[in-house]
Amino acid sequence: MGFLFISSLLRTNVRFCSKKAPTMKYLNVAEKNDAAKNIAAILSKGASTRRDSFSTYNKIYEFDGTVQGQQARMVMTSVSGHLLGYEFAAGFRNWRSCNPVALFDAPVVKMCAEDYQKIKRTLEHEIRFCQGLIIWTDCDREGENIGYEIIKVCTDVKPNLRIYRAKFSEITGPSIFRALNTLGQPNKNVSDAVDVRQELDLRTGAAFTRLQTLRLQRVFPTKLADKLISYGSCQFPTLGFVVERYQAIEDFIPEPFWKIKMNHKVKDITTEFSWKRDRLFDKNACEAILDICKENPTATVEQVQGKPKSKWRPVPLDTVEMEKNVSKKLKINAKETMKIAEKLYSQGYISYPRTETNIFPKELNLANLVTQQQGDNRWGGFAQRVMDEGGPNPRQGKKSDQAHPPIHPTKYTNNLQGNEQRVYEYIVRHFLACVHKDAQGFETIVTADIAGEKFIAKGLLILEKNYLDVYIYEKWNAKEINHYEQGDTFTPTVLELHESVTCAPKLLTEADLIALMEKHGIGTDATHADHIDTIKSREYVGLHENTYFVPGTLGMGLVEGYNNIGLEVSLAKPILRAEFEKDLKLICDGLKDPEVVRREQIQKYRAVFETVVERMRQIDESLANRLDDRPQVVQDEQFENATIIPVLKCPKCGNDMHLKNRKNDAGKYIGCSGYPGCKNAIWFSQNVESMEVLEDSCQNCGPHVKKLKMKFRQNIFLGEPNPNTLCIGGCDLNVLEGLEINPSSVRNTGNPRPPPPVNNRPPPPVNNQPPQRNNVNHTVVNNVNHHNPEPRRSSWPNTSLMATPGPSGMSNRSHSEDNEIVCQCNQEAIQLTVRKDGANKGRKFYKCKNQTCDFFLWASEDGNATRIVTHNDDNELKCNCDTPAVRRTVSKEGPNKGRTFYCCPKPMGQGCGFFQWADEDDDRGGGGGGDGGDDNDDRGLGGRNFKNTWKGKTNKTKNNRTAPYNNQTRAKRKCGKCRQEGHTRDKCPN
DNA sequence: GCAAGGTC
Numbered sequence: 002m003g004f005l006f007i008s009s010l011l012r013t014n015v016r017f018c019s020k021k022a023p024t025m026k027y028l029n030v031a032e033k034n035d036a037a038k039n040i041a042a043i044l045s046k047g048a049s050t051r052r053d054s055f056s057t058y059n060k061i062y063e064f065d066g067t068v069q070g071q072q073a074r075m076v077m078t079s080v081s082g083h084l085l086g087y088e089f090a091a092g093f094r095n096w097r098s099c100n101p102v103a104l105f106d107a108p109v110v111k112m113c114a115e116d117y118q119k120i121k122r123t124l125e126h127e128i129r130f131c132q133g134l135i136i137w138t139d140c141d142r143e144g145e146n147i148g149y150e151i152i153k154v155c156t157d158v159k160p161n162l163r164i165y166r167a168k169f170s171e172i173t174g175p176s177i178f179r180a181l182n183t184l185g186q187p188n189k190n191v192s193d194a195v196d197v198r199q200e201l202d203l204r205t206g207a208a209f210t211r212l213q214t215l216r217l218q219r220v221f222p223t224k225l226a227d228k229l230i231s232y233g234s235c236q237f238p239t240l241g242f243v244v245e246r247y248q249a250i251e252d253f254i255p256e257p258f259w260k261i262k263m264n265h266k267v268k269d270i271t272t273e274f275s276w277k278r279d280r281l282f283d284k285n286a287c288e289a290i291l292d293i294c295k296e297n298p299t300a301t302v303e304q305v306q307g308k309p310k311s312k313w314r315p316v317p318l319d320t321v322e323m324e325k326n327v328s329k330k331l332k333i334n335a336k337e338t339m340k341i342a343e344k345l346y347s348q349g350y351i352s353y354p355r356t357e358t359n360i361f362p363k364e365l366n367l368a369n370l371v372t373q374q375q376g377d378n379r380w381g382g383f384a385q386r387v388m389d390e391g392g393p394n395p396r397q398g399k400k401s402d403q404a405h406p407p408i409h410p411t412k413y414t415n416n417l418q419g420n421e422q423r424v425y426e427y428i429v430r431h432f433l434a435c436v437h438k439d440a441q442g443f444e445t446i447v448t449a450d451i452a453g454e455k456f457i458a459k460g461l462l463i464l465e466k467n468y469l470d471v472y473i474y475e476k477w478n479a480k481e482i483n484h485y486e487q488g489d490t491f492t493p494t495v496l497e498l499h500e501s502v503t504c505a506p507k508l509l510t511e512a513d514l515i516a517l518m519e520k521h522g523i524g525t526d527a528t529h530a531d532h533i534d535t536i537k538s539r540e541y542v543g544l545h546e547n548t549y550f551v552p553g554t555l556g557m558g559l560v561e562g563y564n565n566i567g568l569e570v571s572l573a574k575p576i577l578r579a580e581f582e583k584d585l586k587l588i589c590d591g592l593k594d595p596e597v598v599r600r601e602q603i604q605k606y607r608a609v610f611e612t613v614v615e616r617m618r619q620i621d622e623s624l625a626n627r628l629d630d631r632p633q634v635v636q637d638e639q640f641e642n643a644t645i646i647p648v649l650k651c652p653k654c655g656n657d658m659h660l661k662n663r664k665n666d667a668g669k670y671i672g673c674s675g676y677p678g679c680k681n682a683i684w685f686s687q688n689v690e691s692m693e694v695l696e697d698s699c700q701n702c703g704p705h706v707k708k709l710k711m712k713f714r715q716n717i718f719l720g721e722p723n724p725n726t727l728c729i730g731g732c733d734l735n736v737l738e739g740l741e742i743n744p745s746s747v748r749n750t751g752n753p754r755p756p757p758p759v760n761n762r763p764p765p766p767v768n769n770q771p772p773q774r775n776n777v778n779h780t781v782v783n784n785v786n787h788h789n790p791e792p793r794r795s796s797w798p799n800t801s802l803m804a805t806p807g808p809s810g811m812s813n814r815s816h817s818e819d820n821e822i823v824c825q826c827n828q829e830a831i832q833l834t835v836r837k838d839g840a841n842k843g844r845k846f847y848k849c850k851n852q853t854c855d856f857f858l859w860a861s862e863d864g865n866a867t868r869i870v871t872h873n874d875d876n877e878l879k880c881n882c883d884t885p886a887v888r889r890t891v892s893k894e895g896p897n898k899g900r901t902f903y904c905c906p907k908p909m910g911q912g913c914g915f916f917q918w919a920d921e922d923d924d925r926g927g928g929g930g931g932d933g934g935d936d937n938d939d940r941g942l943g944g945r946n947f948k949n950t951w952k953g954k955t956n957k958t959k960n961n962r963t964a965p966y967n968n969q970t971r972a973k974r975k976c977g978k979c980r981q982e983g984h985t986r987d988k989c990p991n
Numbered sequence: 992g993c994a995a996g997g998t999c
Contacts, residue, residue, distance in 0.1 A: 033998060082997030089993095096992070104993090143997055199995075206994030233994045347999070355998085528996065535994095597993075 006619055007714075024592040025163075026074040027133040030124065030151045032144055032661070035057050035353065036172060037079035040137055043177045044075060056123040056549050068133065068165075068181065068565055076127055080120050083143070085111045085151040087141060089284035090657065091672070096211055100640045104208040105607040108647075108657060109200055109498055113154075121154055128155040133163035140168055142589065146195035148187045157655075170403040173364035192597035193616050194588035195313050196628050200599060201581065205606045206233045209572070212614065213559075220621050221634045224628050226554070231539055234578050235524045235532045237563075241573035242517045243550045244560040246509045259287035261294065263449075264495035265483065271456075271494070273481040274300075274456035277987050280501075291498050293452045298496055300449040300456065302489040310461065311442040312477045314468040316359045316398035317407030318431050320526040323354070325512035326431075330474040332547070335530035339644045341407070341424045346880055347410050348965050354406035355527040360397025365406060367393035373413045373427055383433055383471040393436035429569070434472035441465040442477070448487045451493070458482050508549035521575035558627035562620030568612060577609075648694055649706040652749045653681040660709075662695050683729065683746050690714045702730030702748075 007181040029044075031037035039064035045051045048064040055061070061076040093099050093730040099107065113121045117700055129136065136154050138144035148166060165184035209232030217225050259281055263274040281287045303498045315322075323342065324335040330616050333341070341352035361367060371393050374384040380381040387393055398407075408426070409432045417425050445460040460482035469477055509517070515529050524532050536542050541556030553562070570576045581602055587593035613620070622631040647657030651673040658673050658681070671683040685692070699706040709727050717739045725735050731748035 080997090081999065084997095086996085094993095101993095139997090147997070195996080202994045202996080204994090208993085210993040229992060231993060235995065343999080382997095525996075527998085531995085 011504050014989075024072055024074055025068065025133055025920075026076065026131045027068055027135050027163075027326055028124070028127050028131040028155065029077040029135045029137055029167075031074055031077070032138040032147055033081060034079050035148075036137065036139075037062065037077050039078040039172045040177055041075075042975050043172070043174050044077070044138060044181065046174075054440075056119075058119045058123045058124070061123075063126065066181070068135070068733050069184070073133070076122060076131060078127060080147060080151060081117070081123070084121060084124075085113050087199050088112050089203075089207070090659070092659070096215065097643075098641050098747060100638075100642075101208045101211040101215075102607065102610060104204050104211070105603050105610065107204075109203065124154045125158045128159050128162070131159075133165065135165045135167055135181075135184065137167045137169075139402075140170070141402060141404060142191055142195050143586075144404070145188050145191040146199075149189070149192040152187065166477060168387050170401065171358075171362040171364075171406060172404075173362050175364060176362070186317055188589075190591045190595075191589045194585040197588065197595050198581075198585055198600070199597045201606070202234055202835035204603065205610075206231070208606075208610055213612070216617060216635070217621075217624065220623065220632045221630050222633060224630050225555070227232075229539065230555070230559070230984060231535070232572070233532075233535070234540075234581070235518075235528065236535045236539075237560075237573050238521065238523050238575040238578060239514065239518060239532045240536045240552070240556050241560055241571070242514060243509055243536070243542050244557055244573065246513075246550075247552050247557070248508065250505045255502040255504070256282060257284070257500060257502050258282045259284050260499050260501070261287065261291050261454070262495055262497050262499040263300070263373070263451070264299070265491055266494040267483045270481055270483050272447075272458045272460075274458045274493075277455040277457060278453075284500075287570070290454060291496070294454055297452055298492060299490050299976045300451045300493055302447060302485045302487055302491075303450050303455075304446075304448040304449075305485050306446040308446075309443055310442045312397050312442065312469070312475075312710070313439040314437060315431060315435050315472070316396050317361055318409070318428065319356050319359045319398070319400065319407060320354060321430070321515060321529065323408055323431075324530060325515050326474065327424060327427055328511040328515075331420075331427060333420055333424065334533075335452050335515060336534040337420065339530045342428075343423050345421065345425055350414055350417075350425055352409050352411050352949075353405045353408075354408055356408060357400050357402035357526050358405055359395070359407050361409075362396045362406055368397065368923045370409060370411070371433065371436060374410065374433065376413065377415060377429075379426070379778065380430060380433060380471050383437075386470075387437050388437070394438070395436045396439075423750075428636070430471050434468040437991065438465070438467040439475055440467045440469045442479075445482065447482065449485075449491075451496070467588060488799075497871065508551060510548055513551070514550060518749070522579055523575055544840050554627040554629070555624070558624035559620070561627065562623035563613075565623055566613065566619045568609060568614040572609065577605075581875075641748070645820060648709065648745060649702070651681050652745065652747060658683070660692060681746055683742055685740065688714050688717065689740075689920060699728035699730050699732060699753070702728055706730035709909040809811060 022233070029037075029040070031040055038060065040063065044066055045062065045064035048066060048224065050064070053060055053062050056078065058081075059079065062075075064075050064077075066073055066075040068075075087109045088094070088111075089104065090110055093104065093107040134152065136148035136151060138151070139145045142517075145166075152164055156164075164187070166187040167180040168183070168185055169180040210230070213230040213232060214228070217230050260279065261276045263272065263276070265272045265571075278290075281290075320339075327333050327338045328335055339354065342351065345351045346354050351444055368388065371384050371387050375381045375388070377384070403696050410429045412714075441464045443462045443464060447458045447460075449456045449458070459480065461478070461480045463477060465481045466477070467477060511533065514533060518524055518529050518532070523529075534554065537544075539555075540553050541559070542550050543553050545551045560571075563573050564571045564611065583595060584598045584602065588595045588598055609639040625632045626629075648660055649673050653656050653673070658671050660671050670685060673681040688715060689711055692709055694707050694709060697708045698704045699708055706728060709729060710724050711727055713723055714863075715724075718725055718736075729736060729740065729742055729747055731737065731744055734744070736742075737744055737747070773883055
């Protein structure tokens with residue numbers, strides 16, 4: 002039997018009061034400005050309505066479109082990369098607040114940094130007017146994670162959203178429309194993998210950095226006192242590569258070798274033959290072979306092979322190739338190159354510079370791009386030639402990041418100077434080269450024999466330089482040799498022994514280093530340059546002749562130290578990171594549980610950390626050796642002991658809230674660990690003498706809410722013992738009232754909800770009584786948004802068998818059965834099934850059987866009712882004890898003063914804790930039927946006003962609510978002091 | 992004062 006949940010008939014009525022089918026409105030969010038702009042341009046083409054406006058952050062594009070085969074209003078905006086990031090909880094941020102090893106277990110919180118608050122607010126604002134959300138972030142791992150950040154921010158404001166993921170391989174018309182027509186769901190596995198990576202990087206980075214810095218500064222005060230000695234899972238292996246090469250050179254022992262040199266000169270041309278054996282490391286053997294050759298030094302031409310030879314034009318340019326080539330050919334380092342490329346991109350001269358793609362999408366109009374360059378006096382002629390010789394024909398690579406095209410010029414300019422000009426020129430020349438033709442030549446290979454020994458000479462004739470005419474960074478040298486025919490014989494001009502020695506490998510250039518990073522999966526195309534820059538700025542490495550990387554004494558000492566302390570795998574090697582990367586891949590593929598990987602990896606790194614701490618003296622010694630300094634004997638570092646017991650989960654952001662001391666010993670408060678991103682706090686008056694967080698959880702509020710032992714100077718809970726054992730989680734309104742706690746600080750009051758369920762089961766009933774259900778009081782079984790892919794931690798599921806109270810004996814439907822659905826005409830509703838193709842196909846819903854009202858209700862998965870019907874008679878409202886609720890008025894000064902609410906009539910501690918505002922219905926429980934929103938809202942953004950612009954109707958809520966969670970008809974703010982409108986407490990004239 | 996990853 003299905004139960005009916007008391008929810009918002011009033012609102013349902015409002016939503017469906019119009020006969021006209023409501024138009025869905027979707028918020029579309031891309032990863033960056035540019036993507037939003039381009040996607041909007043594609044999707045809005047041909048739209049009858051299009052408006053652009055500015056939010057506090059960036060541009061918002063609005064147009065009409067079609068989603069899931071239905072007409073829809075589209076609002077497009079973007080974030081700017083990650084919106085949220087992990088931080089340690091407040092008590093662990095100070096370097097001396099805890100032993101670094103504690104950072105492996107310290108609570109971490111996901112926060113929105115100050116710089117991104119405006120973007121977050123834009124999303125929070127825009128989503129209020131939408132019923133759906135479409136994620137258009139890049140289709141890679143980070144993009145999926147950023148997508149979930151957007152989902153979190155939006156669903157925190159509006160839990161019941163239709164959520165879709167657009168999957169596109171490039172921002173071109175066909176790909177974008179294909180994405181819109183085949184919307185899918187975001188991939189939680191992929192996002193989880195990124196969460197695990199982020200958390201691990203933070204924990205390991207911070208722990209090792211603090212350990213190294215705090216200790217080594219004291220051990221080597223003269224050399225390292227002011228140095229930041231950082232560790233990072235990418236920067237250390239990068240340093241490791243530099244050290245490894247340096248050590249290979251240091252350890253190199255040259256070895257002599259010998260070869261037979263054979264030349265043949267005719268007139269001015271000398272043909273150099275190379276010995277097929279190349280070289281021998283045995284001088285006697287080499288001499289013996291030479292002696293045999295010299296006994297009869299006539300060379301016979303055995304074979305003359307002639308064949309066409311091409312030199313391939315480059316593949317389209319990706320970031321790593323650009324960094325390597327610009328570093329090698331233009332001597333501009335990767336960091337500088339990326340800085341310049343970003344500037345050129347922001348000025349519109351080149352495409353997005355962070356790309357792993359080296360294949361041009363078919364839809365890109367390359368001919369246009371080539372033609373743009375024709376006026377240049379350096380390469381314009383070549384651009385003309387490309388067009389004259391059949392148009393652009395790009396050589397295609399094999400890589401695609403499924404998000405960005407290869408780097409190419411997007412606009413012609415000859416106004417650039419210095420390195421900007423050089424980088425632009427490189428990008429243009431590379432582009433023109435890769436769309437032209439391979440260079441053509443003719444190679445001749447001559448094989449000669451002297452006494453059974455084979456010698457080979459190669460000649461090259463260049464026929465067409467083609468791309469080489471514009472790509473000045475590569476050379477292809479012709480090699481002239483004499484003319485030979487098979488069977489010819491000749492006497493070599495030179496036939497002698499040539500002695501040489503093997504050479505040590507060269508120090509790494511930046512291009513070599515980037516290639517190694519790419520090979521071992523260290524960093525991404527967008528971060529290689531940063532990691533290299535970091536190890537330079539930490540003075541771990543330096544540059545020799547401005548080209549070759551050499552380790553500094555600090556870098557060398559550190560790596561040697563870590564390599565010497567007997568770790569199974571040194572931190573300076575890429576293996577640890579590579580293993581981690583493998584696990585991340587398994588998470589993405591759904592083959593490994595992210596929580597297991599997280600735990601295992603933390604455990605692994607903690608074990609390494611503990612070994613390092615134990616053997617830190619060996620690292621001191623390695624460093625002493627390289628720094629040429631005497632290590633000071635130091636005492637163990639003293640740390641404070643950060644211990645934080647979470648009191649409850651913050652209803653605003655989902656992070657833990659902890660008990661803290663107010664400044665100047667002025668009592669206690671409970672603050673959110675997400676501070677400063679989240680400023681939710683509960684302040685206690687001076688009447689609170691002491692407070693202790695107990696280990697006991699509140700039975701009503703769930704395991705996340707701990708009870709408090711509070712002692713009052715003057716006991717405010719008369720008849721209760723002092724100290725009191727209380728729960729401030731919201732289950733007992735009298736406690737909140739007595740302590741002057743705003744319910745919204747401790748629970749989500751916009752939609753009075755039960756505590757989160759344990760093990761996916763509904764929470765225990767209040768006072769351990771079974772859920773109350775009278776003959777007509779139906780309990781919601783399900784109003785969860787079926788489109789939401791995952792339950793969200795921070796918003797409690799709407800599935801419950803208790804808590805949200807219902808009225809007894811609803812007179813207007815008292816004739817109905819318990820599980821009967823009644824429409825607004827007070828008739829039994831009929832159940833139908835969605836037949837139309839789309840996300841809701843097959844889903845059951847209820848509507849008015851006579852079609853005389855606009856009643857609409859989704860059925861739950863089991864076909865029973867989902868949500869419906871609310872109170873319309875104050876006197877009939879009962880609390881969870883099945884007792885008529887009492888109506889009270891807020892007397893406390895504050896925004897809710899004068900507001901009435903219903904609560905359980907029983908004394909504090911004995912009642913069920915029932916609470917409901919009298920003027921508020923459920924503002925968040927909307928189902929998939931569509932939220933009409935309020936189009937009359939002038940958002941005040943740059944004069945933006947969509948009043949009656951596209952929907953052609955005005956929906957006002959019937960009840961003129963003043964609740965803070967009512968987005969549509971918010972009451973004017975009043976002064977907290979004098980209660981007058983027009984000013985705030987700070988500026989109160991009274 | 993820590994990381995690496997997005998992007999501006």
